[in-house]
Amino acid sequence: MTASNSPRVPVAVLISGAGSNMAAILDAAGAADAAFEVVVVISNVPEAGGLTLAAERGVPAVVVDHRGHGRDRQAHERAIQAVLEAHGVEVVALAGYMRLLSPWLVAAWEGRMLNIHPSLLPRHPGLDTHARALAAGDAEAGCTVHLVIDDVDAGPILGQSRVPILPGDDAEALSARVRTAEHVLYPAVLDRFCRDSRRP
Numbered sequence: 001m002t003a004s005n006s007p008r009v010p011v012a013v014l015i016s017g018a019g020s021n022m023a024a025i026l027d028a029a030g031a032a033d034a035a036f037e038v039v040v041v042i043s044n045v046p047e048a049g050g051l052t053l054a055a056e057r058g059v060p061a062v063v064v065d066h067r068g069h070g071r072d073r074q075a076h077e078r079a080i081q082a083v084l085e086a087h088g089v090e091v092v093a094l095a096g097y098m099r100l101l102s103p104w105l106v107a108a109w110e111g112r113m114l115n116i117h118p119s120l121l122p123r124h125p126g127l128d129t130h131a132r133a134l135a136a137g138d139a140e141a142g143c144t145v146h147l148v149i150d151d152v153d154a155g156p157i158l159g160q161s162r163v164p165i166l167p168g169d170d171a172e173a174l175s176a177r178v179r180t181a182e183h184v185l186y187p188a189v190l191d192r193f194c195r196d197s198r199r200p
Contacts, residue, residue, distance in 0.1 A: 008037040009194035012089040014080075014097040015043045019050020020179065021095035021116060021186050026057055028187030035195035040087040042080060044099055060087065066099060077105040091197070093190055094148065103150045113148040114193065116186045118178050120144060120160055125153035130171040130178065140164050141174055143182045145189040159189035 011029075013022045022041060029038050041054035044066040054061040062083050069076040084092065094115040106113070119129040121144040124136075133141045142162040147155035161181040165174060 006035075006198055009035060009090050009197060010039040010088050011036045011091045011093055011190070011194065012040045012042060012084055012087065013038055013054075013093045013095050015041060015048055015050040015095050016045050016098040017048055017050065017096050019048065019053055019095065021182055022050050023053055024183035025093060025095065025187050025190060026054070026059065028191060035191050035198065036091065039089060040083060042083055044076070044097070050096075073100075073102045074104050077102055081105065081108060091190075091194060093186070095186070100152070101148065106148055106150045109148070111147060114145055114158065114190060115148050115153075115155070116182055117144050117146065117153050118175070118182065120162065121146060121153055121157060128171075130174045133165065134169060134171060134174065138165055141178055143178055143185055145186055158193060159185055161185040 013025055015022050026038055028034060029036060038059050040060045040062055041050065042062050042064055043051050044064060046063045046065055051061040051063065064076065064079045064083060066076045069079070090112065092109050092113040094113065117125070119125070119133065120140070120142040123138070124132045130141065140162050142160055144157055145159045146153070146157045149155040161184065163177050163181050
């Protein structure tokens with residue numbers, strides 16, 4: 001059986017904002033030989049611009065607002081899990097999802113949840129990666145796709161893309177170039193991951 005007639009892996013994309021990486025993933029899913037399809041986009045923010053973009057492309061766009069659950073992260077995540085199960089999701093791609101996940105949800109998707117981080121991990125995990133790379137005098141920055149584990153930005157690395165730091169760069173300029181690299185790297189790694197997951 002060839003990849004072109006194999007069933008595509010059903011993927012959910014979780015977002016909190018504009019969804020630029022989600023858009024790149026949707027573009028890749030439209031390829032004739034893609035190994036995955038995006039079956040649902042979920043956001044914890046009702047106003048997230050990516051929801052409109054997903055809906056315009058015919059992808060179910062679901063809001064699971066964390067604010068309705070107070071401080072009960074697991075209750076919020078159980079609501080997300082219900083949406084994932086209802087859509088038959090097999091792989092979850094975090095794409096600018098700005099919530100720390102509980103050990104419960106991480107364990108439920110162990111080995112099947114991906115994230116992209118705007119640095120060359122293990123350098124600069126967490127926030128403010130571009131400013132930190134510049135302050136450290138790094139010669140290059142970049143982005144990393146990794147599996148999610150119960151430790152922030154510490155899971156097994158699936159792919160990286162390197163971006164040179166140029167004279168005169170500030171955090172905004174560097175961020176823009178890294179984001180362009182993200183839009184190429186994430187769909188490619190996700191496609192390879194899904195293709196490999198279907199191999200006997």
